[in-house]
Amino acid sequence: xxxxxxxxxxxxxxxxxxxxxxxxxxxxxxxxxxxxxxxxxxxxxxxxxxxxxxxxxxxxxxxxxxxxxxxxxxxxxxxxxxxxxxxxxxxxxxxxxxxxxxxxxxxxxxxxxxxxxxxxxxxxxxxxxxxxxxxxxxxxxxxxxxxxxxxxxxxxxxxxxxxxxxxxxxxxxxxx
Numbered sequence: 001x002x003x004x005x006x007x008x009x010x011x012x013x014x015x016x017x018x019x020x021x022x023x024x025x026x027x028x029x030x031x032x033x034x035x036x037x038x039x040x041x042x043x044x045x046x047x048x049x050x051x052x053x054x055x056x057x058x059x060x061x062x063x064x065x066x067x068x069x070x071x072x073x074x075x076x077x078x079x080x081x082x083x084x085x086x087x088x089x090x091x092x093x094x095x096x097x098x099x100x101x102x103x104x105x106x107x108x109x110x111x112x113x114x115x116x117x118x119x120x121x122x123x124x125x126x127x128x129x130x131x132x133x134x135x136x137x138x139x140x141x142x143x144x145x146x147x148x149x150x151x152x153x154x155x156x157x158x159x160x161x162x163x164x165x166x167x168x169x170x171x172x173x174x175x176x
Contacts, residue, residue: 002141003064005085006049006131008073013128017071018049020132024142024150025053033058046077053141069093069139073114073127078102093134095127110138112174121166129163133170144171 004021008014015036022032033052050064070086072078072094083106086092091108099111112134114127129151136144144167151163 001052001054001058001060002069002139003067004051004053004069004071004135005064005067006051006071006073006128007077007082008047008049008128009043009077010045010047011043012047012073013126014047014049014073016049017073017128017132018051020129020147020150020154021051021053021135021142023154024132024146027146027149027153028143030055031058033061035061037063066090069135071131071135073131091138093131093138095131110134110174112170114170117166117169117173121169122162129166130170133167134174136167137171137174144168 006014006018018034022034025032031054035050037048052058065085066087067085068087068090070082070092072082075094075096078094091110092102092106093110094102095114096111097113099109102109102111114130115125117130118125118127132147136142136147147167148164152160155163
């Protein structure tokens with residue numbers, strides 16, 4: 001099973017990304033489970049999204065304690081706690097202009113300036129679909145085509161074209 005924790009802020013799309021990844025996996029005839037955790041806070045507060053992917057039915061519905069991937073949509077959310085919840089050989093994907101400060105903390109750290117890409121393409125700092133593209137490139141757990149189809153299926157028609165462009169751009173931009 002592949003387990004992913006999404007770190008974001010309320011309104012920033014962390015749970016939407018977790019859910020879209022689950023939809024994409026189901027389009028590839030895989031099993032997926034996606035769920036959030038958050039308190040009564042409002043926009044801007046910490047939100048965790050969780051996605052579990054597998055080729056067999058997922059029976060464990062508990063929160064992920066050791067992830068294969070930690071995806072940080074907002075660099076200010078990085079902490080030692082993120083690394084503690086990441087498996088030894090797990091991968092850290094982080095929204096940053098400078099990956100060097102994280103590369104020394106974790107051997108599998110991958111950075112993407114998703115904020116710049118999102119601002120250029122969406123004209124908004126919503127980076128969730130950028131990290132779906134980056135996840136596809138880094139993990140090989142999901143195809144870009146399945147993610148594109150999930151976006152088409154789940155997002156409003158007015159958002160589809162630009163989000164697919166962001167998916168593709170981040171997929172091609174991530175340095176692994």
